[in-house]
Each structure stands twice: as C-alpha cells, then as structure tokens.
Amino acid sequence: DAGVIQSPRHEVTEMGQEVTLRCKPISGHDYLFWYRQTMMRGLELLIYFNNNVPIDDSGMPEDRFSAKMPNASFSTLKIQPSEPRDSAVYFCASSIAGGSLEQFFGPGTRLTVL
C-alpha cells in the first residue's frame, strides 16, 4: 500500500490567496483526520471524517477553513483567504475502525503564507 498521500508537499502563497491541500487516505480506511502543526501550538486536530461524513470540526480555526471528503479516497482542506498565521505543516491521517484506531500519517504539506 502506498500509505497516505498528500499534495502538494510544499506550498508558498501570498496573503489573501486561496489554498487547497489534498489527501488520499489508505484504501479501506474509514476515518480521515486533518491536523495542523505549529511551533506555538504543536499538533492539533482540525477536523475528522467517518465514512466521508464530517464528525467533529470544532478544531477548525475559523470560517476561512473548510474541509470536504467527496468520496472515500479523497479529501481537501481549503483556506480562503489565507493569512500569514496559517503558515504551518498540515497533516492528513487515516485509520480503520476497531482496536486502537492507529492513525497512519501522510508526509504533511508545509504551507507558507507570505
């Protein structure tokens, strides 16, 4: 299995621009998570899906952030408009129901907003 795939690996954009981060979970996994990592706040959960349905989006910082999962093999995290404080590494992770719900992480997208 290829693991969790994220694209792009790096994104540099200017303040005010729309940014779309993409994630392909491991096939057969029914949970998908979006995390953000910053020096100040560490790793924090933004939102997670179960069977393509958003379950908990309480970690989404504000209305500028939105996430979708149109099917079991694809999810997006969109920031519109982007701000410099959104600069961070964004991780996507997936897991399968049952047991420890071990989460498998993608390589992350490093976002820099100038």
Add this chain to the structure above:
Amino acid sequence: AQTVTQSQPEMSVQEAETVTLSCTYDTSESDYYLFWYKQPPSRQMILVIRQEAYKQQNATENRFSVNFQKAAKSFSLKISDSQLGDAAMYFCAYRAGYALNFGKGTSLLVTP
C-alpha cells in the same frame, strides 16, 4: 479536555545508552489508548509504540518499551541501545474518542 504533558523539551543520549522520555496525561476515562510517535527531520509521523489502558503489561517493541502507570497517569518511553537514527522529535499522544491529543514533544539528540 484531556491534556498531555511532556515536561522535557530536549533530551540527549549517547549512542548505545538508554534514555527515558516522560509523559503525563489527564483524563477521567478508564479505557483509552496511549501512543508514542517519532517525527524525524523528514517530518513523517511514525508510530513507535502503543499501550491499551486496560492492559497492565507494559508494551514493548524491540528497543522501545513503556512504563505505564495508570494511577499516576504516567506513560514514559524507554529507548535502549540508542542509535543515531533515533534522533527525532518524540510525541506522546492520548486517544480521546477517535482523535489524538498530542503533547508538545521532546527533541532527542543522540551523540556518537
């Protein structure tokens, strides 16, 4: 909300020696899972070891083992025979519901 505390921002160990990374957590739950993740400079998050709270036996994975003290809400990671490749950030995590709550991490330096 459950919190995870890693009190050691940085640790250093010599190659072939043993090091212990500390983690405490706060929860009112009785059944839960705890994890240690490693994040090398590549930034990939790699699961090192997991512990189920209802199991009293401490988990072990090769050179990695944990000391799980449920009453004290403590979950430390011991790395034996440290290798240069062990140098990384280590994150302790508590599974609350379906998502993970992470500590702020401990940066481990391994010296030759």
